[in-house]
Amino acid sequence: MEFERRTRRIQELNLTPLVDIILLLVIFFMISTSFVVSDSMELSLPSGKADGSAQHITRILIQPSGEVVVNQQPMDGNALNSHLANLLAANAEEKIAIFTTPGVSVQQLVSVMDMVYLTGGKNVQVDKVEVPYGS
């Protein structure tokens, strides 16, 4: 009889510790998760010394204004895109060297590299200008 009576009376479950733990988990995940997807771009280094095939390199000089000079011929972003497309259609293995000048940001450099990769370029090198260039 005693046992029967006890089971009939259901105690309410204490939910407060559960809420505490869930709240902590929510805070943990809110702080430590990031929604930025980071990708990577491959990059090759200049070989240091100019080799025999140096004349076949397309040189892209980036200027702080965002304009680029390709083989001493100034052009804007759209012109560069079509120029690269023509160039790489003729020779997909075309070597492309990107030169930066003082005042150019990493974003500008990466944007130009991005354009080269998107048009199908593979041999990309990055270097900075040692002497006044294109004058």
Added chain:
Amino acid sequence: MDLDFERRSRKPRAIALIPLIDVMFVILLFFMIGGHLEAFSPVAVDLPIADSGQLLDEGPVKVTLATDGRILVNDAIFTTYTVTDEIKRQLAVNPERIITIKADANLEANQLVRLLEQVRAAGGVNLSIVTQSGLVGS
């Protein structure tokens, strides 16, 4: 009326916690599934945006170039003069090790190129630059 109100306030009802738990579970699931955990970085780096970036494995050598010009190799701070030796030490295990470079988008590109020259001097061959996809925005 007055008496009725008094009686109600004297007997506090238990707050219903079930809807609260339901909502918190949904928020928890959103953060667990929607985001991804990232290792804590001692310096904040605003990654450059690019569309051609691919999901590549992060190499064992992680070089960070912060906005103030500080250079970090695997979370330890180095100067322009000591970073070559450190990378050389890291590459002693295997010269083909992938070097992942995280450079801030607002930095001078020449600073990045200077770092690249030092990596080359240290004998690094496999390099990748970390970017973020443009879909997310800045």
